[in-house]
Amino acid sequence: MARADEGSTDDLIYEKIHAAIAAQDLPPGMRLREDEMRQIFGVSRARIRKVFARLAYAGLVTIEPNKGASVFQPTPREAREIFAARRGIEGTIVRLLAGRLDRDQRQLLADHIAAEAAADERRDWPEMVRLSGEFHIRLAEIAGNSILLRFLRELITREALVILVYEKPGKPSCSHQEHSRVLDALIAGDGDRATALMDEHLANIEDRLDLDRESRKEVDLGKLFGARR
Amino acid sequence: MARADEGSTDDLIYEKIHAAIAAQDLPPGMRLREDEMRQIFGVSRARIRKVFARLAYAGLVTIEPNKGASVFQPTPREAREIFAARRGIEGTIVRLLAGRLDRDQRQLLADHIAAEAAADERRDWPEMVRLSGEFHIRLAEIAGNSILLRFLRELITREALVILVYEKPGKPSCSHQEHSRVLDALIAGDGDRATALMDEHLANIEDRLDLDRESRKEVDLGKLFGARR
DNA sequence: CTAAGCCAGATTGTCGACAAAACAAGAGAT
DNA sequence: ATCTCTTGTTTTGTCGACAATCTGGCTTAG
Numbered sequence: 001m002a003r004a005d006e007g008s009t010d011d012l013i014y015e016k017i018h019a020a021i022a023a024q025d026l027p028p029g030m031r032l033r034e035d036e037m038r039q040i041f042g043v044s045r046a047r048i049r050k051v052f053a054r055l056a057y058a059g060l061v062t063i064e065p066n067k068g069a070s071v072f073q074p075t076p077r078e079a080r081e082i083f084a085a086r087r088g089i090e091g092t093i094v095r096l097l098a099g100r101l102d103r104d105q106r107q108l109l110a111d112h113i114a115a116e117a118a119a120d121e122r123r124d125w126p127e128m129v130r131l132s133g134e135f136h137i138r139l140a141e142i143a144g145n146s147i148l149l150r151f152l153r154e155l156i157t158r159e160a161l162v163i164l165v166y167e168k169p170g171k172p173s174c175s176h177q178e179h180s181r182v183l184d185a186l187i188a189g190d191g192d193r194a195t196a197l198m199d200e201h202l203a204n205i206e207d208r209l210d211l212d213r214e215s216r217k218e219v220d221l222g223k224l225f226g227a228r229r
Numbered sequence: 230m231a232r233a234d235e236g237s238t239d240d241l242i243y244e245k246i247h248a249a250i251a252a253q254d255l256p257p258g259m260r261l262r263e264d265e266m267r268q269i270f271g272v273s274r275a276r277i278r279k280v281f282a283r284l285a286y287a288g289l290v291t292i293e294p295n296k297g298a299s300v301f302q303p304t305p306r307e308a309r310e311i312f313a314a315r316r317g318i319e320g321t322i323v324r325l326l327a328g329r330l331d332r333d334q335r336q337l338l339a340d341h342i343a344a345e346a347a348a349d350e351r352r353d354w355p356e357m358v359r360l361s362g363e364f365h366i367r368l369a370e371i372a373g374n375s376i377l378l379r380f381l382r383e384l385i386t387r388e389a390l391v392i393l394v395y396e397k398p399g400k401p402s403c404s405h406q407e408h409s410r411v412l413d414a415l416i417a418g419d420g421d422r423a424t425a426l427m428d429e430h431l432a433n434i435e436d437r438l439d440l441d442r443e444s445r446k447e448v449d450l451g452k453l454f455g456a457r458r
Numbered sequence: 459c460t461a462a463g464c465c466a467g468a469t470t471g472t473c474g475a476c477a478a479a480a481c482a483a484g485a486g487a488t
Numbered sequence: 489a490t491c492t493c494t495t496g497t498t499t500t501g502t503c504g505a506c507a508a509t510c511t512g513g514c515t516t517a518g
Contacts, residue, residue, distance in 0.1 A: 046504090
């Protein structure tokens with residue numbers, strides 16, 4: 001069999017749904033039916049249920065009693081809270097990092113920014129968005145605090161939902177020039193400047209939002225996850 | 230019947246265990262058996278299991294596959310991460326708050342500090358500890374960001390475990406004078422000073438730790454939760 | 459023609475039973 | 489006496505079935 005059993009089964013399902021939400025394939029507000037998922041992944045309903053519970057705790061899906069799970073649909077207020085929280089967390093991370101990057105870490109980040117620039121060059125927006133988000137994750141990883149990393153992961157994914165719902169169409173959301181400037185400040189060891197730059201960078205993203213819109217799409221779940229039945 | 234059905238059953242169980250851990254009644258590392266809990270609370274095992282999963286996600290208990298749940302026992306490294314994360318979060322909260330407290334909020338916080346002082350006066354240490362922790366929660370509530378509040382809640386509870394395991398005995402952990410100074414800076418609108426004071430305050434707690442100890446106690450779960458059977 | 463009530467189908471919530479894994483105690487050999 | 493293998497017990501993991509609840513369409517009275 002080609003299907004390896006590495007990684008517990010529900011972690012796999014969790015990651016798939018998580019990724020689908022982060023990649024904005026599952027639109028906010030979309031209902032996630034247990035039985036449907038059960039058929040798609042070919043597992044028992046209890047497993048799906050457990051995964052939903054985890055996703056709910058992470059704030060990615062909302063579970064209403066007797067009404068089931070749906071993809072988290074942020075209100076404007078929640079959107080603002082998410083942005084504010086993220087700015088706080090990333091400020092903390094950047095402060096921890098200022099002046100403490102070793103040679104390898106600098107190289108890693110510089111390479112990453114170069115990859116962003118390349119994706120930007122060839123107009124590969126999905127890749128660009130992915131890399132942009134990943135840059136912030138890399139920073140958190142280098143900072144070496146697994147708790148802050150976990151918090152940030154959650155916020156970034158939820159922010160992706162916010163952007164999907166509220167962004168004014170047609171603009172890329174994360175410029176590699178800004179990443180580059182942050183990196184410069186970090187290398188220079190100027191924590192305050194790095195923090196300010198990061199804050200400004202995140203504020204720029206927030207400014208591209210239009211906090212008065214609704215959105216609804218239909219999605220073929222079976223196709224998306226590659227159903228086996 | 231006096232037992233009202235308000236609040237879903239598992240929320241109640243969750244809160245009880247959470248409180249027991251926060252109050253340091255359940256020592257870190259203690260094994261939590263599903264069937265034992267089932268008998269104590271008089272509910273089905275599935276329910277206990279669900280609650281454990283939530284507690285695990287919040288980082289309060291550790292679940293090892295095929296080995297069950299036990300109260301989170303922080304390693305020195307994890308302890309440091311928790312403290313660092315908390316300093317970051319609280320710094321963010323304090324910065325949000327500086328110069329934005331209205332009259333009622335100032336009064337609320339002042340009263341709270343007064344209550345801390347009173348508890349300190351009469352050597353009521355458990356109450357003192359409780360109030361000290363609550364002060365930080367109050368700040369987060371006033372800041373009005375429910376996400377940061379949730380993060381902080383988790384960190385404070387986990388920190389209680391850290392303190393239980395690693396604190397050098399015989400010293401109170403949170404002085405109301407320091408709280409008072411932070412409040413002054415907040416009212417003065419000096420965000421940087423407030424942040425610095427809060428950081429120092431939290432560092433003081435951290436300094437009282439001795440990161441090379443083990444601890445183990447036995448606890449009668451039935452008595453603690455008031456078993457019904 | 460509208461609106462309230464009701465019935466059928468679908469969906470979620472809960473539980474108990476069974477299977478698999480870990481743990482502890484005891485027997486046997488070195 | 490100690491180490492190891494075996495075996496029985498305890499504990500966790502998983503699943504399927506049943507009960508409760510909700511949704512949407514239909515009927516019927518005003």
